[in-house]
Structure formats: structure tokens, C-alpha cells
Amino acid sequence: MHHLRTTVARLWPLMAAQSLSRPRLLALEGGVRTFQCTRHLKASVAAEPLLNGTSSNYMEEMYYTWLENPRNVHEVSPGWQSQTWTRYFDFPPPPSLVAARVLCRSGRSSTGSRFEEFLQKKWSSEKRFGLEGCESLIPALKTIIDKSSQSGVESVIMGMPHRGRLNVLANVIRKELDQIFCQFDSKLEAANEGSGDVRYHLGMYHKRMNRVSNRYIAMSLMANPSHLEAVDPVVQGKTKAEQFHCGDTEGKRVMSILLHGDAAFAGQGIVYETFHLSELPSYTTHGTIHVVVNNQIGFTTDARMARSSPYPTDVARVVNAPIFHVNADDPEAVMYVCDVAAEWRSTFHKDVVVDMVCYRRNGHNEMDEPMFTQPLMYKRVQKQKKVLQKFAEKLIAEGVVTAQEYEEEVASYDKICEEAYTRSKDEKILHIKHWLDSPWPGFFTVEGQPKSMSCPPTGISEEELCHIGNIAASVPVDDFTIHGGLSRILKGRANMVSQRMCDWALGEYMAFGSLLKEGIHVRLSGQDVERGTFSHRHHVLHDQNADKRTCIPMNYISPDQAPYTVCNSSLFEYGVLGFELGFAMASPNALVLWEAQFGDFHNTAQCIIDQFISSGQAKWVRQNGIVLLLPHGMEGMGPEHSSARPERFLQMCNDDPDVLPNLSGDFAVRQLYDCNWIIVNCSTPANYFHVLRRQILLPFRKPLVVFTPKSLLRHPEAKSSFDDMLPGTHFERVITDNGAAALHPENVKRVIFCTGKIFYELTRERKNRGMDDTVAVVRIEQLSPFPFDLVQAETNRYTSADLVWCQEEHKNQGYYYYVKPRIHTSVSNSRPIWYAGREPAAAPATGNKQTHLMELQRLLDTAFDLEAFAGKL
Numbered sequence: 001m002h003h004l005r006t007t008v009a010r011l012w013p014l015m016a017a018q019s020l021s022r023p024r025l026l027a028l029e030g031g032v033r034t035f036q037c038t039r040h041l042k043a044s045v046a047a048e049p050l051l052n053g054t055s056s057n058y059m060e061e062m063y064y065t066w067l068e069n070p071r072n073v074h075e076v077s078p079g080w081q082s083q084t085w086t087r088y089f090d091f092p093p094p095p096s097l098v099a100a101r102v103l104c105r106s107g108r109s110s111t112g113s114r115f116e117e118f119l120q121k122k123w124s125s126e127k128r129f130g131l132e133g134c135e136s137l138i139p140a141l142k143t144i145i146d147k148s149s150q151s152g153v154e155s156v157i158m159g160m161p162h163r164g165r166l167n168v169l170a171n172v173i174r175k176e177l178d179q180i181f182c183q184f185d186s187k188l189e190a191a192n193e194g195s196g197d198v199r200y201h202l203g204m205y206h207k208r209m210n211r212v213s214n215r216y217i218a219m220s221l222m223a224n225p226s227h228l229e230a231v232d233p234v235v236q237g238k239t240k241a242e243q244f245h246c247g248d249t250e251g252k253r254v255m256s257i258l259l260h261g262d263a264a265f266a267g268q269g270i271v272y273e274t275f276h277l278s279e280l281p282s283y284t285t286h287g288t289i290h291v292v293v294n295n296q297i298g299f300t301t302d303a304r305m306a307r308s309s310p311y312p313t314d315v316a317r318v319v320n321a322p323i324f325h326v327n328a329d330d331p332e333a334v335m336y337v338c339d340v341a342a343e344w345r346s347t348f349h350k351d352v353v354v355d356m357v358c359y360r361r362n363g364h365n366e367m368d369e370p371m372f373t374q375p376l377m378y379k380r381v382q383k384q385k386k387v388l389q390k391f392a393e394k395l396i397a398e399g400v401v402t403a404q405e406y407e408e409e410v411a412s413y414d415k416i417c418e419e420a421y422t423r424s425k426d427e428k429i430l431h432i433k434h435w436l437d438s439p440w441p442g443f444f445t446v447e448g449q450p451k452s453m454s455c456p457p458t459g460i461s462e463e464e465l466c467h468i469g470n471i472a473a474s475v476p477v478d479d480f481t482i483h484g485g486l487s488r489i490l491k492g493r494a495n496m497v498s499q500r501m502c503d504w505a506l507g508e509y510m511a512f513g514s515l516l517k518e519g520i521h522v523r524l525s526g527q528d529v530e531r532g533t534f535s536h537r538h539h540v541l542h543d544q545n546a547d548k549r550t551c552i553p554m555n556y557i558s559p560d561q562a563p564y565t566v567c568n569s570s571l572f573e574y575g576v577l578g579f580e581l582g583f584a585m586a587s588p589n590a591l592v593l594w595e596a597q598f599g600d601f602h603n604t605a606q607c608i609i610d611q612f613i614s615s616g617q618a619k620w621v622r623q624n625g626i627v628l629l630l631p632h633g634m635e636g637m638g639p640e641h642s643s644a645r646p647e648r649f650l651q652m653c654n655d656d657p658d659v660l661p662n663l664s665g666d667f668a669v670r671q672l673y674d675c676n677w678i679i680v681n682c683s684t685p686a687n688y689f690h691v692l693r694r695q696i697l698l699p700f701r702k703p704l705v706v707f708t709p710k711s712l713l714r715h716p717e718a719k720s721s722f723d724d725m726l727p728g729t730h731f732e733r734v735i736t737d738n739g740a741a742a743l744h745p746e747n748v749k750r751v752i753f754c755t756g757k758i759f760y761e762l763t764r765e766r767k768n769r770g771m772d773d774t775v776a777v778v779r780i781e782q783l784s785p786f787p788f789d790l791v792q793a794e795t796n797r798y799t800s801a802d803l804v805w806c807q808e809e810h811k812n813q814g815y816y817y818y819v820k821p822r823i824h825t826s827v828s829n830s831r832p833i834w835y836a837g838r839e840p841a842a843a844p845a846t847g848n849k850q851t852h853l854m855e856l857q858r859l860l861d862t863a864f865d866l867e868a869f870a871g872k873l
Contacts, residue, residue, distance in 0.1 A: 110410055111171045112138035113388035118417045119166070123184045125367070129200050131164035132361035134293045135387050136334040137259075140356065141172045143335045144257060144289055147342035149213035153255050155242055158221045159235035160259035161228040162200040163293060165221075168259075173221050175204045177420030178427070179434055188430040194618035196432045201225060203437030203620065222437050222582075223620040225611040228264040232274040233575040234612065237582025238438065239285040244521075245587055251286025251349050258290050262312035262355075263298025265290075270607075273575030275319050278351050282525070282567035283579060286349040289341055290316065294328075295360040300373040313355045321351040328358035329387050359384065432621045438585040440623075448621075450673065450699040453666050458693040459729035460514045462500075465722050468513035468557060469497035472506060476556040481544045489538060500722040504713045505536045507685030507720060511692035512554060515591055516561045520696050522554075523565040525580050526595035526629070530568050533597050533631065536713045539566045573605035577628075581612055584626040588701050591692065592626055599630030599644025599707065600844070613703045614652040614676055625701035627692070632681070632707040633757045634808040634838075634845055636852035643809060643844035646783070649679050649705050650818035653784040657821035660828075663789040668733065669698070671785040677703040679784040681756040683712070683735065686720035687781055690731035709757055717760055733782040734790035741776035749774045749866050750802045751794065752836070753823065755783060755815060758808045765860045775864060776801070783815060792826040803827070804834045806863045808856065812840040834872075836863040 112135035119128050131137060145156055160168060169175040182188060183199035190196055203223035210217045222238070224231035239256040248254050258274075265271055277283040292313055298306050309315075313323045322344060326337040334356060341352045359381055363370040370378045385393075395401045433448055445451055473493035475482055482490075496502055502510060512522045527533070530540035543549035554564040569576040577594050584592035596602045602609065609628075616622050630644035654676045661671065672678060682688040688706070695704050712718040723729075741748050752762060752775060762777050778794050780787065795803060803823065807814040820833050837859050846852050862868050 110388055110406075111413055112136070112167055113386060114410060114413045115167050115170055115417070118414065118421075119184075120366070122181075122421065126184055127198075127200070127365045127367060128166055129162045129164070129365055130362065131167045131293075132386070133295055133381070134164070134328050134356060134358035134360075135167075136328045136331045136358070137164055137291065137293060137356065138167060138171050139331055140291060140334045140338045140354065141168065141257065141259075143338040144291075144342045145172070145217065145219070146210060146212040147339050148255055148346065149210040149215055149217045151342070151346040152252050153217065153346075154215070155218040155254045156220070156257060157235050157239045157242065157254070158219065158257045158259070159224060159231035160221065161224065161261055161264065162226065163261060164259075165200045165202075169202075169204055169221060173204050173206050173219050174208055175206065177417060178424040181421050181424035182427045182430060185424065185427070185430075188427060191429050191431045191433070194432060194621060195615075196430075197223065197225075197619040201619075202435040204435055205437050205439055220437050223435070223616075223622065225619075227607050227611055228261060229268040229270045229274075230578065230607050230611060232258055232270055233277065233578030234582035234585070234608075236274060236277060236283070236285050236288065237579035238585045239288075239582070240283065240579070241583040241586030241590070243285065251284075252346075254285075255345070256285055256288045258288055260290060260292045261298065262292055262294040262296065262303070263301065263306050265292050266307040266309065266312040266315060267298070270574055270578070272315055272318065273570075273572050275316060275321070275351065276570055276572075277575060277579060278319055280570065282565065283569075283576075287345040288351050289345050290321075290351065290353040291338075292353065292355045294355050294357050296357070297360060297370075297374065297377070299364045300370070302374070311355065313353050316351065316353045319351055321353050323353040323355060325355045325357060328356040329390060331387065331391050361386075432619075436621055438622055440588050443588045444700075452699045453669050453673065455669050455694060455698050455730075457728050457730045458690045458697055459725050459727045460510070460693075462722055462726060464514060464517070465502075465510055465725060466497060468510050468517075469493065469502065469506060471513065471553050471557050472509040473497060474553060475541060475551060476553050477551045480541070480549070480551055482541050483544055486538060486541065496719070501719050502685050502689075502722070502725075503719050504685045504688065504709065505532070505538075507689040507725075508537070508692070509554070510725065511689045512564065512591075513557045515693065515696055516554065516564055517558045519560075519562050519589075521562045521565070521587075521590040522593075523567075523580070523583060523590065524593045524595065525565075525567050525569050525576060526593075527569055527571060527597040529595050530566050533595075534710055534713055539564075573601055574608060577602075577605040578608045578612070581608060581624065581626050584624050585622070588623070588625060589696075591696055593629055594626065595629035595708075596631065596644070598641050599632040600640050600642065602628070602630055602644060609649075610652070614649075617702075618654075618676060623701040624703055625695055627695060627704045627706065629706050629708050631710050633710050633712075634852070634856075635711050636849045637845070638847040639843040639845045643813065644707050645813070645844070646679070646681070646707055646809070646815055647813050647817070649677075650784060650815060653677070653679065653818070655785050655822075657786075657818075658825055660788055660792075660825050663792070667789060668787075672698065672702060673700055675702060675785040677705060677784070678782065679705045679707075680782050681707040682781055683709075683756055683759050683779050684718065684720050684724070686724035686729070687732055687735070689720075689725055690729065691782075694731050707756060712757055712760070715760060731782070733780075733787040734794065735779040735781055736794060737776040737778055740773040744773065745776075745797045746800065747773055748776050748798045748801045750804055750864075751776045751778060751798045752804045752806050752863055753778050753780055753791070753794075753819070754806045755780045758806060761808075761856070761860065762806060762863060765864060769864055771864060774866075780819065783818065786819070786822045788822065788826050791823055795823075795827050795831070802834060802866075802869060803831055804836050804863060804869075806836040806859065808837065808859065810838040810841040810844070811835060813844060832869075834869045836868075 112131060116130045116132050119130065148156065166180055170177055170180055201223055203221045205220045207216060207218040222231050222235050235256050235258060239254055242254040243251060246253060278288065294312055296303055316323055324337045324341060326333050328334060337354055341354050344352050361381055392406050396403050396406060473490045493506055496506060516522055529537065531538055539552060539554055541551040541553065552564060552566065573596065580592050580594040584590065613626060616624060632644035632646065634642050661667065680691055682691060691704065691706065736742065754762060754777065759777060759779050766772055766775050766777065776798060805816055805819055807816060816835055816837065823833050838855050846855065
């Protein structure tokens with residue numbers, strides 16, 4: 001602690017602190033306070049901020065108060081508070097020979113160090129991002145898990161970066177050592193399960209008996225990409241889901257542990273976003289234990305260049321989380337602090353941070369040379385004894401253990417590693433499925449395959465449609481006053497139900513309500529989703545005469561229905577989308593949706609989309625049914641409120657544009673199973689209804705991206721009949737032209753393929769030009785996986801017609817470069833595919849309304865000019 005105080009004193013800008021523009025810091029011998037003291041030392045313990053769970057400064061403040069005057073302590077009353085005071089503030093904790101003996105003989109002090117040494121001995125030239133310099137992390141995590149298990153925790157979900165991951169997998173999660181060692185064998189053939197990932201990104205699920213509590217505990221370490229802190233909200237979402245599914249409303253049975261590096265904890269904004277979610281009612285996990293591996297460097301960057309705050313953990317003060325700084329070279333102190341942190345979380349159910357001040361013995365990885373950039377630091381590191389050696393010498397000198405006992409413990413673990421290494425040589429194939437972090441027992445076959453390869457029809461009975469529609473048009477709570485404008489909306493819904501029609505909002509209501517009635521939990525999250533960005537949804541009604549009195553009619557559909565969760569999120573996308581992704585991981589029997597306020601804003605969550613959603617199954621054999629609702633459409637609202645950037649999603653689709661698949665049998669479902677995600681742009685409420693229900697009725701799970709409309713929410717033609725939603729109906733991947741053109745296909749001169757909102761503008765223009773019998777308009781509702789079979793059928797129907805792709809987006813954006821080669825493949829490259837749309841541009845849309853309308857008319861003129869492409873190749 002003296003060295004830590006000295007370091008802080010040297011790093012803190014004393015001269016700036018003493019300037020007139022800043023308050024003078026209170027200097028102590030060997031240390032400096034980072035705050036002005038505001039406590040009243042004569043107050044009772046009950047009023048103390050740490051003991052009532054409100055202060056992040058408390059530990060530091062109390063320490064410096066103790067330095068100033070050790071006698072300056074509170075007068076406390078008997079009972080728990082007094083015991084807590086003694087336990088938390090006796091600096092340092094009294095030594096315990098029994099605890100030290102247990103620590104040594106249990107192997108907790110040796111396994112972390114010996115594991116790293118074994119890997120270094122066997123694979124000295126391989127990257128593993130070892131834990132050398134912070135080996136105390138292993139007993140730290142085990143202490144937290146033991147204490148939490150004793151408090152009743154049954155499941156722990158963990159997230160961490162790559163440093164030390166293999167060690168945690170081996171010695172905390174208890175992954176079989178031979179499976180870990182197999183990851184270093186470059187000669188092993190990979191199973192046909194996807195692309196896989198590097199060994200230090202992989203996760204694991206394991207349920208085992210905890211030897212301290214004598215209770216079973218399930219542990220899941222989530223897979224994580226190199227984006228160090230990206231997994232944080234994912235872990236929180238999965239934790240929340242497990243708490244929800246087991247009825248744990250206080251976080252007593254399921255908890256999360258997040259591990260961080262010091263540079264990432266201070267530098268990556270997702271850390272703040274995750275903390276920001278911790279106290280929100282629909283996102284809280286009732287306390288997370290954060291453990292920071294503070295090796296005082298980020299790759300090659302010194303702390304003084306990496307952050308503006310004194311400590312890397314200062315971001316945690318935003319939620320007043322207590323922060324414990326501990327010397328990682330002292331395993332007893334580490335275990336003591338972790339014991340306190342676990343008890344604090346168990347008592348107050350709020351976040352707590354353990355800052356393990358340590359060092360990194362090697363470079364960023366085992367092949368990296370740290371002396372290039374930190375020569376003086378690494379001269380010191382090279383002289384530093386390893387923590388296991390220091391601790392063993394201390395215990396032997398104190399007579400706690402003998403040298404023979406210590407050597408036997410080390411030899412025992414070394415033998416375990418050697419035996420596992422021998423077994424690893426027998427492996428022939430490298431399986432990714434052995435590293436699954438979120439299993440769904442009973443959903444797949446024993447081999448991990450879908451139980452069928454078919455999807456039942458997604459329609460429901462007319463009686464059910466009417467019942468759900470009437471609920472959507474009602475206020476099922478007595479003495480509840482709603483807004484007059486909302487009364488008109490509900491009357492409009494009732495009128496539609498009486499006419500057997502539904503608009504977009506009512507179609508969504510039908511999908512959600514029917515799934516809830518079938519016992520499927522539905523969770524809708526995002527900015528302003530309760531009302532809807534465009535004031536169309538209104539799933540939460542507010543009493544106009546009583547503050548905070550609300551009603552959710554969706555929860556009144558059936559007495560035995562599943563609960564419906566709809567929650568406005570905080571104003572960011574990265575953390576919230578990651579959270580919902582994690583929520584969807586916990587169970588396949590829940591429809592989890594995240595809606596962007598505008599589709600344009602999803603790009604602040606691009607990391608979650610790229611690293612987890614589009615590629616998660618390929619890398620980690622982990623299916624997920626998350627649904628993204630992205631409002632999209634060119635309507636003259638400017639470059640930031642027009643495009644959900646469909647081209648980016650389509651670029652990441654894994655289907656081959658140049659290969660026509662086998663179109664026989666169960667092609668449509670097989671195609672869905674083989675794809676990495678599903679991309680749709682529905683043009684009718686009925687199709688939106690069906691694709692949401694299909695998402696649950698499929699025998700497997702894939703992410704679903706829906707480009708949702710804005711103007712179509714109230715478009716008089718964008719309505720569906722109940723006939724399109726009855727039993728036997730299903731999602732239409734392609735909606736064919738059912739007008740005059742379809743009656744006489746031989747007379748059709750042009751087939752316009754399109755998707756989404758532009759269909760209504762095309763049909764209006766076709767009618768105005770009197771070309772209903774010469775131009776067919778075909779909607780491709782499911783863009784990926786591409787409906788080769790249905791597109792081929794349409795092109796075969798109109799054999800003498802031009803084929804045109806029309807879109808409202810700019811040519812270098814939207815769908816054109818995705819659909820063009822696939823339509824070519826559908827026609828065996830025998831006919832050209834022409835383009836009608838906006839010209840290439842840097843921005844997604846113009847900010848000038850007049851320019852917008854001119855561009856729209858120009859593309860419509862091109863689409864219906866039958867001579868536009870004459871003479872072109």
C-alpha cells in the first residue's frame with residue numbers, strides 16, 4: 001500500500017492541484033487525497049455511505065482518515081453494522097495461518113502460476129496472452145465464486161478479455177486441460193462446424209460441485225472477440241435473462257463477474273454504458289463484481305498517456321460503486337478483498353470493483369518485446385520474483401507449510417498437466433462445439449442438430465386475431481384516463497378489427513400477442529419503443545391524472561400467457577444491443593427484439609453487429625434469435641434519418657451469389673439453416689406478422705434483421721386482411737404481381753424487382769401511366785438468404801420482358817450490388833439486369849426536400865421508360 005500511495009503521489013499533478021484554479025489537495029506523508037473530505041466523523045454507522053451502498057469514495061476516504069488519526073473511528077451500536085465495520089475497516093486484515101495453509105494446500109496459489117509455466121515450456125513460440133504478473137487472479141475469482149455460492153448463487157456468468165483467459169478456463173471454469181492443449185496443435189483438422197476462433201477468444205459452460213459450499217454451481221465464460229470490453233453488456237444481458245427465467249428478482253441466484261484490463265476499463269466507452277445500465281429497472285442485474293487486472297500498461301501505452309483520471313477504475317464512480325485497490329503480489333490480501341467484495345454484492349446487490357494492481361511480465365503477447373517502449377519498467381519486472389515464489393518463501397519461513405509440502409503440491413499439478421498433454425495427442429479433430437458457452441438443453445438433438453427441418457404455417461385463427469385486436473384497442477384497467485389523441489388511435493384499431501384488417505402496428509400486436517399466448521416471452525427494447533419513434537405502437541398507456549401509473553394491455557391477453565417486457569432504453573445503441581443479444585442467448589424460447597430509433601443509428605453498435613451477431617455462430621457455434629428492427633426509407637428527412645444501410649448487412653451474408661443451390665425438397669428451410677442471418681424488408685403488415693412468428697417456430701435460431709417502414713405505418717394501402725394471417729398462411733419470401741400483368745405474362749415488356757416501400761410508389765406511377773398490363777412489379781421480401789427458386793420462377797414466367805432492379809437508395813448503397821449477381825445466377829446469366837435508382841453518392845440521402853422529390857421522379861421515369869436500356873449491353 002505504501003508503494004501504491006507513493007506512485008499516486010508521483011503521478012498526481014501536484015503543481016496543478018495547488019493552483020488557484022483548483023482546490024488544494026490534502027497532502028499526507030506518502031500520499032495525496034483526491035477529494036475534499038465531506039464526512040461528519042461523529043455520524044452513526046447507519047449514515048455511512050459505504051454501509052448504505054451509496055459512495056464510491058468511501059474506502060479511499062476512510063483510509064486517509066485512518067492515516068490522519070487511527071483513533072478517529074465511529075461509535076457503533078452492537079449487531080450486524082458493528083460486525084461489518086470491524087470486517088471492512090480493520091487495516092490490514094489480521095493474518096490467518098489457517099487461511100494461508102488452506103490457500104497453499106488447495107493449490108489455489110500454485111495452479112495459476114504452474115499452468116502458465118507449463119504452457120510456456122510446451123509452446124514457447126505460441127501466443128497465449130498469459131497471466132504472468134497477475135497470477136493471483138485465479139484465487140481471487142475462486143474466492144468470489146466460493147463466497148457467492150455460500151450466499152445462494154447458483155449460476156455465474158463471466159466475461160473477460162484475452163489476457164489470462166486460458167488460465168481462467170482451466171482453473172476456474174474447469175475446462176478439460178487436454179481440450180485446451182489441443183488448441184495449440186496446428187496439425188489437428190477442424191470439424192465442419194464453422195470458421196472457429198483463436199483459443200484465447202473461446203468460452204465455456206460447466207456445472208460442477210463447489211467444494212466450499214457443497215452446492216452445484218453453473219459457470220459460463222462468454223466468448224469474446226479482440227474488442228476487449230465488447231462482451232460486457234452481453235454478459236449483463238444473459239445474466240438478466242437467466243434471472244428472469246428462474247424468477248430471481250433480486251439477483252440472489254444468478255450473478256455476473258466482469259474482468260477488465262486497466263487500459264480498456266478506462267478507455268473504452270462501452271464500460272461506461274454498461275455501468276449506466278446497472279441501475280435501470282429493465283436492465284439491472286442486481287450487482288456485478290468487476291475485477292480489473294491493472295498491469296499499468298495498455299499494449300505499449302503508458303497510463304499517463306492513456307487516461308486523464310488518477311485511477312483506471314474512476315469510471316465506476318458514476319454509479320458510486322466501491323473500489324478496492326489491492327496489491328496483486330499479496331494473494332492473502334487479494335483473497336480478503338475479494339471476500340469483502342462478494343459479501344458487499346450479496347448484501348447490497350450493487351456493483352463493486354476490485355482493482356488488482358499488478359504488472360505484465362511479458363510483452364503484450366509472448367512474442368512481443370516490451371523493452372522497445374518501456375525499458376525501465378521491464379528492467380524492474382525482470383528482477384521481480386514471481387508471486388508464487390514469493391508467497392511460498394513467506395509461508396515456508398513462517399512455518400505455515402514445509403518446503404516438502406509445497407513441492408508436492410507443485411509436482412501434483414505438474415503431473416495433472418503432463419497427463420492431460422499426453423491425452424491431447426490422441427485427438428484427431430478439433431471441435432468448436434466443445435467450447436459452447438450458452439447451451440440450450442432439449443432444444444436440439446444430442447448431436448446438436450435441429451430436431452426437424454421444417455417450419456409449420458405461421459397463421460393463427462380468426463378468433464385469436466379478433467381477441468388480440470380487441471385487446472390492442474382497449475384499456476383493460478378500470479378508472480384509467482388516457483390521452484384524447486390515443487383514444488382516437490384505439491378507436492381506429494377497433495374499426496380495423498371490425499373490418500378484418502390490420503395496419504403495421506396492429507400486425508405487430510398480433511404477432512407478439514399470439515406468441516405470448518403460446519407461452520413465449522417477448523421482450524422489446526430500444527429508444528422510445530414503448531410509444532414508438534413514430535407514435536404508432538403505444539404498448540404502454542399512461543394515466544393522464546396519476547403520475548407513473550401505466551398499463552400494458554399486452555399483458556392482459558390470457559391468464560396463462562407469458563409476460564411481455566417492453567422497455568425504453570437509455571440513449572445509446574452499443575450497450576443496449578449487446579445487452580439484448582445476451583438476453584437472447586439464455587433461451588431459444590423467447591422473442592427478443594431491439595429497435596433503433598432510426599435505422600441510421602445502428603452504426604454506433606456496429607461492433608456488436610459485426611463481431612457477435614453476423615459471425616457469432618461461425619466463430620463460436622452459438623445460435624441466437626435476436627431481432628433487429630431498423631426503420632428505413634428515403635422520405636426527404638436528410639442523410640441521418642433515411643438509411644439503415646442495408647448494403648452493410650447484405651455484404652456480410654454468407655450465401656454464394658454465383659452458385660445456384662439445389663432447389664428441391666426443403667430448400668427454403670435448409671437455406672435458412674445454412675445462412676448466418678436473415679435479412680427482410682417487408683411491405684405488408686401480414687408478412688411482418690409471419691416473419692416474427694416464424695422466428696420462433698423455426699427448429700433453430702438465426703438473427704433476423706428487419707428494415708421496418710416509416711411512412712408505411714400510416715399508408716392507406718399498407719394494410720393486410722385477416723385472410724393473409726389465418727391458419728395455413730406463411731411468410732412470403734417473394735410477393736408476385738397479382739394484377740393485369742400476371743393474367744397475360746406474354747404481353748409484359750418489363751419486370752421490375754424491388755423491395756420495401758418503393759413498391760407503393762412504383763404501383764402508383766404504373767397506374768398513372770396506364771402500364772398495368774405491360775409492367776409487372778415483383779417484391780423480394782426476403783433478401784437473404786436469397787430466394788433463388790422464386791425469382792427463377794418469376795423470370796421464367798415473363799420470358800420476353802426486360803429485368804430491372806429498382807431501389808430508392810443510391811446505386812452504391814441499398815441492395816443492387818447484392819441482388820444483381822443473384823438474379824443473374826437465377827437466369828443462368830442469360831439475361832441482363834438493369835438498374836433504376838439514384839446515382840452513386842457519398843451521403844445516404846439529400847437534405848433538400850425538392851432535390852429528394854426530383855431524384856424520386858427521375859428513378860421512376862427510368863423504371864417505366866421501356867426504351868431506357870435500348871441498345872445497351
